[in-house]
Amino acid sequence: MSEIRRFAAEARGGTPENDNRRVKDSVKRLQATVVEFNYLRSDGGRVWESSPLLSTCRIDERSGSLQYNFPSGLRERLVEQALYSMISLRVQWEFDSKYGLVLYETLKRYADRDAAQPWWSVKTSELRDLLGCRDKLTDWKDFRRRALDPALEEIDRLAEFCVLVIETRQGRGRGGGQVVAVTFQIERKPKEVAAATIRELEKPKVQRRGERKAKAEDIASTVDARKALHFLTGADAGTRLKWVKRAEAMGIELPKTASVVENLARWVPQIAAALVAEERIR
Template identity: 95%
Template sequence: MSICPAITPPSNVPKATGTVEIAEPSGKLTLADRQLFNHLLAHAYRRLITDEWHTVQMSEIRRFAAEARGGTPENDNRRMKDSVKRLQATVVEFNYLRSDGGRVWESSPLLSTCRIDERLGSLQYSFPSGLRERLVEPALYSMISLRVQWEFDSKYGLVLYETLKRYADRDAAQPWWSVKTSELRDLLGCRDKLTDWKDFRRRALDPALEEIDRLAEFRVLVIETRQGRGRGGGQVVAVTFQIERKPKEDAAATVRELDKPKVQRRGERRAKAEDIVSAVATRKALHFLTGAEAGTRLKWVKRAEAMGIELPKAASAVENLARWVPQIAVALVAEERIR
């Protein structure tokens, strides 16, 4: 058995069209599984056809991921082993677009035999023979940034980023991608999950687009195609993703965002979300108390005093509510069950 020497993976990996559009309908692959697959592909890419076996130090993968995320590397291989096993066990189907434009359907496991040498701390792995040719298809590919792919928090975001990146890289004034909703569900691993379109958009598609907007060098507009009659204009049967490259100043802001530690970015997003919740609660609470009876306003004045909030004179007067209500707005809205 010939094993190639360990090499440092490139910062980007060309990912062939077929593998970018992997459809794993069951959704068993996790975000970490997909990130690991990209990393292993990048490490082996230059020797993918010539060498059956490839070797990588597991500490390098953990360190690379930790640096991209702005965190501390894990100190064991348990999670990586779990990911390897899922990649081996998952039979994926993917649509492959040949250089002549013909479409081909194939299925394959993503990884073949793997071997971890605990003493050396190395992972030896191989790709299925029928898959290797597809992984290096020279005609159509997408250049995936390993650094960016480790930054994603959801697999929906990563999968959609990889797919749309191929269209964003095209030399077109207005790149776009149209897809049936059934194919999009399979691509994101939601064939039997989030079956209601509104739930699918709210919990899978919209969060994925939000991540892409923060992390990628492009942003995306979604246009729904509806068919039939009914509320909202019928059933959504297809979507078109219109891709827009970010202006220089916005692209520079994205780079600055990536330079922040991941923990900091999460904290900032959480604080922003809390600010939005607080602002909405304040608006509702003020509207409620402004139209409430004097007794209700006095009740909440006493509640605010009990909470240790410093109140102005004549705190229950309508003109003074805005000076103290924001500090108790969330509690007021919850207790009064204001919608």
């Protein structure tokens, strides 16, 4: 038990405790956790099962031992090797997105198959259920932008494989109809790309978050600069002169004849964020 308390303290960045209060609370949370299985029988019939994660648990404070049991039905699933893959705990720990972690664990099963190009095809409704988005992000574009794409981006950075998504559309309409299914084509990373992934995993999580934030800010500033330049290039002389004066007030060093279209690129990017916001450019 002392080793468990020490490990838990290191994980949360605290100091070990002398009692088992936190361990007991964790055990009770695990006992309250429900595990669900959804699978297809060989005849194509769907089966749903649920079970608590843990059944009886026992802490012997004199011997310092923790004993726990899995429910009998769950034990049968845990020893069924065909359901599982070797999931790297190191990779799991590095995910920030819950969507990324769930999708990684699912795709890892297919990535481990002995196939030239593993793939997984799934209905969009089932994919939403898997990622916990049954009743939210109902528009496919929102679901893709806020759930699926961030998950794929994390997998691409952290996993030993990368993924290509192919949408299946049905019906008519803008964009070719409604997306009803997706196929994930899984490719194992080449040696040099895999080495870059390992280097990424070796970075502290805080460092990776900072790098992603800086990259996002760089992209945003580039987009704002393009918008601002496009706006002022087509604006009248009075509007350009107004922003020349604003730039001067902000302490920006300006070229002579700053309002001339040919000189805009030399100073507009420095005030692009303010210009885009105030002019309400979309």
